[in-house]
Amino acid sequence: MIKIPTNVLIVDDEKDFVEMFGLRLEEAGEKVFRAYSGKECLEVLDKENIDVVVLDIKMPGMDGIETLTELKKRHPIVEVIMLTGHGTIETAVQGMKLGAFDYLLKPANVDEIGAKLEGARKRKDEQEDRIRKAEQRSLLRRGGNI
Numbered sequence: 001m002i003k004i005p006t007n008v009l010i011v012d013d014e015k016d017f018v019e020m021f022g023l024r025l026e027e028a029g030e031k032v033f034r035a036y037s038g039k040e041c042l043e044v045l046d047k048e049n050i051d052v053v054v055l056d057i058k059m060p061g062m063d064g065i066e067t068l069t070e071l072k073k074r075h076p077i078v079e080v081i082m083l084t085g086h087g088t089i090e091t092a093v094q095g096m097k098l099g100a101f102d103y104l105l106k107p108a109n110v111d112e113i114g115a116k117l118e119g120a121r122k123r124k125d126e127q128e129d130r131i132r133k134a135e136q137r138s139l140l141r142r143g144g145n146i
């Protein structure tokens, strides 16, 4: 079976974590993009067709929640998995209420991220499919007299 890579953007101020995690996801067949701040995350999202963002909560400057809020305003269909330590699970839950798909506890294990990525990708694909169908229906209705 041919795997269609998910375009994943990893956002964390810890460069070592981004590198290590990025390599693991690349080994698993995903297409990985990297950002080291909330601001950089939004810049990448404007340029690239990202499916899922893996977003650290604790970052200097724009933190994960601020970044998530702005991201969902600009790109509502992009799915987000929050990255959290034991001390910030409540914040991750708050993130889910703001539209994040799920959260992942650091240090993140690759099997766990694999399953969550798949779920996030599926939710985005299904939503895009629903939008496409709704657009087609609206076009058909408009063209109804022809």
Ligand SMILES: [Mg+2]
Pocket (backbone or CB within 6 Å): 012, 013, 014, 056, 057, 058, 059
């Ligand atoms: Mg951090």
